[in-house]
Amino acid sequence: MSPPIRYDLLLVGGSASNLILAHRLLDLAAKSGLPLTVALVEKSAQFGAHIVSGALTKTHILEKVFPDFKTNGFPIEGYVTHSHLSVLGSEERWDLPHAIVPKGFRKEGHAILTLSHAIRWLAEQLQVKAKALTNVVLDVFPGFAAQEILYAGERVAGVRVSASGDVSEDAIFAELTCFGDKGFLSKDLVERFALRPNPQLWSVGIKEVWEVDLDCQGVVWHTLGYPILDGTFSGGFVYGLGHKKLAIGLVISLDSKNPNLNPQLRLQQFKAHPWIQELIQGGRLLKYGAAVIPEGGYYSLPTRFGVEGALLLGDALGVLDAASLSGLDKSMETGYIAAELLHGAFVDRNFEDLAERYKRAVMDGFIGQELYASRHFRRAFLENDRLLGEYLPAVCQSVDQGHPWLGSLKFGLGKPIQRSTETFQALGLILGRISGDKLFRYTPCHENIEPAFTQPAVAVSTQARPETILSRPDAVFFAAPRYHEGNRHIEEFDPQTCRRCIAIYDRLGKPTPCIADCTAEVHRIDEAGGVRVHGMSLENCIQCRTCEIVCPSVNLRVNPTYEGSGPDFYGL
Amino acid sequence: MKIFVLIKQVPDQGAKAGINPDGTIDRAKAKRMLNPFDRYALEAALHARRLYGGTVTAISMGPPPAIEILYEAIAHGVDQAILLSDRRLAASDTLATAYALYCTVRYAGAFDLVFCGLQTTDGDTAQVGPQLAERLQVPQITYCEKFEIDHSEIVARRVIEGGSQTVRCPLPAVVTVANSAPRLAYKTLRGARRVQQLQRDEAERSRVIRTVNLDDIGADPVRCGLKGSPTIVAATEKVGEIGGNCTLYQGKPLQQLVDDVLAAQVIAPELVKR
Incomplete structure (x- = not known):
């Protein structure tokens, strides 16, 4: 031996x-x-x-x-020259004046990497x-x-x-x-x-890299608002890389009430925004991918x-x-x-x-x-769910109406005392101005899900060029997953549990979280002898692990695969 | 049990191969890979060792870069390797190749089994295995997809047209493995580690992977290479690339896409059923 x-x-x-x-x-x-x-x-x-x-x-x-x-060949796409924090309505974009952009979002001088x-x-x-x-x-x-x-x-x-x-x-x-x-x-x-x-909080980051006509190297945007206006902690980004490449993505927290976050669909809605449509004019998609991000801090x-x-x-x-x-x-x-x-x-x-x-x-x-x-950062949003649930959508609406300042003000005047206290408290937490070390407890992501939660309808621009919008199966192609024969890397512990979950969501007329939140068309429902059961197309999986995190009954486990199988994100 | 497996480095099918002015393949320029058929032979050799013990020696003939596939074989668990590399072997046909390989096998010593791939993806002759067996004067089993050793005999199932045939012959023997045999298992941790060890340690490398030339194996140069090859390449025709136009129909509802495709009249009308 x-x-x-x-x-x-x-x-x-x-x-x-x-x-x-x-x-x-x-x-x-x-x-x-x-x-x-x-x-x-x-x-x-x-x-x-x-x-x-x-x-x-x-x-x-x-x-x-x-x-x-800087000179030894380490691959750098460029350095940030212009950094914006923007609020998106469904048609318009409002770049916050630089003076009020929180320090953490000012990225000038940062290196941009693939x-x-x-x-x-x-x-x-x-x-x-x-x-x-x-x-x-x-x-x-x-x-x-x-x-x-x-x-x-x-x-x-x-x-x-x-x-x-x-x-x-x-x-x-x-x-x-x-x-x-x-x-x-x-x-x-x-x-x-x-x-x-205290459990980890996870978000899913989903991203496409485009080759475009416009050279945006060094310009970066971080966005709030459209297309996620359901109160979920989230944001978008557009980074100008070298060689006329553009990284376009969303980061969506998985500790949402919403059982149907649909990250890939959201990314398409994000891309349908007239501003991004203009950026990717004449371009082509190079790569697509997704991964989870630990953000409990x-x-x-x-x-x-x-x-x-x-x-x-x-x-x-x-x-x-x-x-x-x-x-x-x-x-x-x-x-x-x-x-x-x-x-x-x-x-x-x-x-x-x-x-x-x-x-x-x-x-x-x-x-x-x-x-x-920044220990209170996530707490600020968890404790003040109106911030993202009501305040942000109101500002987004006023961005579309062309008067973001007025909109913010009007919203504040509705219930002035309550709203300003809330806002100040939240801002204090966000900016780290409120001290106190009392341990703040997070709830595991899946426990936040409310099956009945219905998100407000999102107005999506109808002007988007169809060839820039990809269905989920089409997107998978750009993540290029390849698997060895006999691969079974996602475990489903108890089929009965899946059946019960499917029954709950069927009654509500919704897909289950694993199906909706999958970034790669893996989870599906199969009819077996009149019974609706959970099935998986594992060959599509790009190994982001979102399903494991959002499964309401902790009934899934994504294992590392064998034989080098999986997506090819080289270029993301 | 002493097991040999003959493997070859071939131009990567996925990449464009260069053709020399004389019609032969420009192997230096082509991207290279292990002949896909040899993967089955490799698995058969490793399988025989798993069941019956012994050692597996991978043997290859080719220019120095062919060491890549020997490393690959070692990553999969092969014990040692021999690379026959000699400029005088250039442009060998199957007869000259089988002769050179015969000399290499003879040089490598006594054996129980020699496994070969069915054929290569560059020459596609499927002749070298049988020719080698003739030279070695041992029985040969071709198109083998399953085998077992029963006292010093090999019992093998061969693929034949419309079915299979089970044959039996005494060892030593040459076996060419069909591509319906079990696929090659993934490289092993120990093998992958061994390769890196060999790449670091030159002394160990030359012990495990012996690189030999015609003189080392006692081959007659006249019977090798172009001189030893009765086959004459009369002409090589380059199949032209057809640069077609590709139209991508996308971004519309399915029915509209179908209408667009039909309107473009690229499908013969008799094939269209509405």
């Missing part, structure tokens, strides 16, 4: 956090001569193929690892770097998804990557395992050790940032700050901090208190400060 596959360090997920960790660790090992073996497993067949992100980012962490990132390109570059350069080091062994395993966490007692011992039936052949053991995944696997760790007493952070034998990084930890729409630099920073600590730990062969030291370093640094400062 062959000896077990063993490394000093195992990185789960080809993510920004893990790749920065590896780069920094290799730099440190190059100086110290520390002998080190590292394995990196990634579920997509090629690095970057399962990566979707906005992505605007500050480059301060990147610069710590690559002081020459993150999938950046990830592939980081992975390639990492291998080049490792080749030059005689004291470091780096093995990368794209196309091998970590499927299961392996434990030795209460210590994380490694992961199992596939199910050939022979555990000794499928297991990677390591002194330390770093989880830089989006929760596909780290959720098991979080659950086993009950690390997250401070209150959703785990109690411990790791356990014996493992650390949580990036999105697995949940360091994204929803108030400033920034997660990438913080993800990278978790990798950077972990690398520094791990290097010391491997030199001393001492892993004691590693998770505590890591937590302290993260929370004492800028991540902790930013997340703490």
Whole structure:
């Protein structure tokens, strides 16, 4: 029998956090001569193929690892020259005067990335770097998804990557395992050790990249309002990339009352807006994709940032700050901090208190400060549901009528005292001016769903050119999913539960949340002997994990796939 | 059990292949891949090892980049590999190729089974496997889709027209594997790790992947390459690309799209049923 596959360090997920960790660790090992073996497993067949992100980012962490990132070939689409925060009516757009745009939305100077390109570059350069080091062994395993966490007692011992039936052949053991995944696997760790007493809040980010006639490089818009006016916490974005490319997307929180968020349909409605229609005039769609985003922030952070034998990084930890729409630099920073600590730990062969030291370093640094400062951000909207449910739609309406200021004022005058108190309180929370550390409890996303909730009708411009609007099956084509034979990566735990759910929504005349909120035409209803049952077209799945999060009865689980199967987001 | 599997690097079917002025394929320019038929042979070889133990040696003949498919074979679990690479082999036909491979197999030592793909996607002759068996003077089973070893005999099911046939012959033997046989399993973790280890460690690499030339294997250069090939390529005709016009009918209700397509009169009227 062959000896077990063993490394000093195992990185789960080809993510920004893990790749920065590896780069920094290799730099440190190059100086110290520390002998080190590292394995990196990634579920997509090629690095970057399962990566979707906005992505605007500050480059301060990147610069710590690559002081020459501007000239060394790191792929950057440009830098933000004009940053707008806009309110959309169904026909008009109102750019807020710069003076009243919250600081977190002023993105001038930020780098614009196609993150999938950046990830592939980081992975390639990492291998080049490792080749030059005689004291470091780096093995990368794209196309091998970590499927299961392996434990030795209460210590994380490694992961199992596939199910050939022979555990000794499928297991990677390591002194330390770093989880830089989006929760596909780290959720098991979080659950086993009950690390997250306050649940994570998730949103789904959905995005298209277009090649257009207009050159908008460096111009970015963040939008509020149309097409989501049902009170759901959400926003749109349009980023001008290099080479006349345009990223158009929506971020929709999944802790909505609305059981039918229809993210892909919403994105089409967003694109039907006359302003975006003008931007994409003469253009063509290059890529489509979606991914979930952890946005609970401070209150959703785990109690411990790791356990014996493992650390949580990036999105697995949940360091994204929803108030400033920034997660990438913080993800990278978790990798950077972990690398520094791990290097010391491997030199001393001492892993004691590693998770505590890591937590302290993260929370004492800028991540902790930013997340703490904006800790009330989501609470502001959760506690004041009229903000998005009534106030925002009223402003949107007045935007269409051409007098946004007046509209805002008129709404405020309706019930002046109540509305101004609410608004001031909410603003205080949003801007971090209200202090207080009382733990705010989130409810898990699916518990917010009210089956009977009916969204107000959205007026969609009828002028949109039909060739720019895609049905959901057509959109899937642009995410290019490919699956191996016999793939079954979404588990349905109990078919009876699905049947009951279908019955509830059938009575209401609505699709179930899994069907409506799927970004890729996976979930469906099959008629089996007169009974309506839940079915899935798994070959369409682009692995965003939304269905798992919105399933009202927690009856679905999206597992990482085998054999590098899944979408190809390279270019998003 | 000593198992050999013969694999070949072929131009990627998805990419455009270049044609030399003499009509042969420009292998340096073409994007390359493991011959899809060889994937079944590889699976058969690995399957035999799983059931009956032993080692699998992958053998390939080709220019130096062919090492890519040997790495691929190792990622799938092959133990070792031999690459026969020699400029004098250029433009070999099936006879010369089978001779060179015969010399390589002889050089590799005693064997129980040699698995080959049914044919390649570049030459499409399906001759090399049978020719090799003749040279080795061992029995051959072609179009094999299932087999088992029963005391030093192989019992195999062959695909024949309209059905299948079960045959039995003593080992050693040459088996060409049909593409109805089990598909190649995904690469293994240990294999993927081994490949990276070999790419780092030159000494280990030259031990595991032996690169040999005609002199190493004791082949007669006159019987190889263009000189050893009785086949003469009389002419190669380039199939022209038909640059058609493509109209995309989209963005309207289905009925209107159908009307548009009919109005364009691109479908023969007798095929239209309303």
